[in-house]
Structure formats: C-alpha cells, structure tokens
Amino acid sequence: MTTDAPRDYETLRAQMSERYESLSKRLRQIAKFAWDNPTIMAMETTAVIADRADVQPSALIRFAKAFGYSGFSDMQRTFQAHVTARSASYKERFRKVAERENVAAGTPAGMLREFCDANRDALEHLQDDIAPQALEEAVSLLRQADFIYVMGQRRSFPVASYIYYNLNHLDCRAQLLTGMGGMLLEHADSMGPGDVLIAISYSPYSEETARVVTAAREKEIPVIVLTDSSLNAIARQATVFFDVHDAEVFSFRSLTASMCLAQALTTALASDRSESAGKKTQRKRSK
Secondary structure, three states: OOOOOOOOOHHHHHHHHHHHHHHHOOHHHHHHHHOOOHHHHHHHHHHHHHHOOOOOOOHHHHHHHHHHOOOOOHHHHHHHHHHHHHHHHHHHHHHHHHHHOOOOOHHHHHHHHHHHHHHHHHHHHHHOOOOOHHHHHHHHHHHHHOEEEEOOOHHHHHHHHHHHHHHHHHHOOEEOOOHHHHHHHHOOOOOOOOOEEEEEEOOOOHHHHHHHHHHHOOOOEEEEEEEOOOOOHHHHHEEEEEOOOEEOOOEOOOOOOHHHHHHHHHHHHHHHHHHHHHHHHHHHHHH
C-alpha cells in the first residue's frame, strides 16, 4: 500500500464517492459493485470477483491502482479489515437466518417472521451507520428553512408523504412535489433562497427526482437526500446525505428503516423547535 492509498474502508468509500464521475465506465462499474458487495470484495478470489462484477481480472488491478494501492490484493486487505471488524454482526445475522429456516416459509406466520427479522436487521444497521453529525446538520437546515420542499416518486413516495405529513403537524411551511398535472418542474421552480429540499430516491432511481435536485442545486438550495448509494446522481449533489438500506425479503423491499429515519428527523425537528420557543419565552420574561 502506498502512502496515498486509503488506510481504512470508510476512507476508501469516501474516495470512491468523490471520484466516481471521473472514473472510466469500467472502473465505475467496479466501484458500484464494490460499494454494494464489500463482503464479496473481501472474501472471494480475483477471478470470482471479476466474474461477479462482469469485468476482466486486469480491470480490478487497474481499479486498485487508481486508488493508490500496489495491486488488488493490497486493496482487498482494506475490505477484509472492514469485514473482520463487523464479523460479530455477520455471525448474528447468519444465526438468525438459520432460525428462520425452522419456520414454514409458505405460511402467513412464516412470512411475518421473515419480514420482522429482516427489518430488525435493517434497523440495527441504520442505527450503526447513520452519522450523528449528519442528523444534526439536517435538523439545523430544516429549522432555518423558510420553506421545505419534499420529493419522492414511486417506492419513495410513502416516505416523502410521511415527512410532509409530519412537517404540516409541526406548522412548518412545506410542499410535497408530486408532479400532478405534469407540473413538477413548474412547482419546483418556486424554490428560492432560504428554502430546503428533501429528496428521497431508491434504485431504480427516479429521473424526475434527479431533475428537481439539479434544479435546487443550481439555485444553491440545500438538499437533504435519503437514498441507498452515494454513487448515484442525487447523492453526489446532496448537502446532507443518508445512506439507507431497507430490508429485502423475496425481492420485496421494505421501507421500515427509511420511515424510522424520517420519523427521527421530524421528531428531532419538533424537539428543536420546542426548545427554541422555550428559550424565546424565557428571554421575553426576563425583560
């Protein structure tokens, strides 16, 4: 490993995100695979990884050297250290999988057990992976906003509508951008200085959401993003970014982790606004 190579997994992830657009098409393909499959990157041989990522083994070596490593084995040690550090978590997950196999998969009770266990795992990882400073920055942006716009299409729409619902109960000035009547960009054009956009988008990503995020950033409007990879278009434009991985069972993806994060953000905002109001009242009384 050279002195320029990332010394830990989180630094490597940050560099992959920052440099993603500047990489060649093939190296972007590897970056996306590595981002989504760190365990495979850590445990499998070069030949297996290349086959799974649909690239030549030589491309993995070029990818490693692009980030300052002497070769792919050198980079792989960074992934291995990450997986080893989280081995206890993985062992627990494997134990839970074994327990699930004892439940009749085709029964309603079996289905419920599958979804409950998968969502429990997703919530545990949400708690471990979300940075407290990102939550604080997001709440600060929302508190200072003149107007809050919320955008989410298809699977993301329930999360967006829930955030909008909570903001209205907090007496925040907010608008849910739905694109009704084909007027999405016209409604988004009303965003102005002092406003904030909350954008939610998961794979397959919404082109409409990406366009609204781009429009907001062109106006230098802060954007809070909830998505499942920092390598997509809206994440790279985010002021604050949350990497959320919801549970998936039999190809059905849940929204439990996303809803939990949405609830935490809006509840924290409510607490913050209540505290600010209390301080203002105390200052008035002291006068």
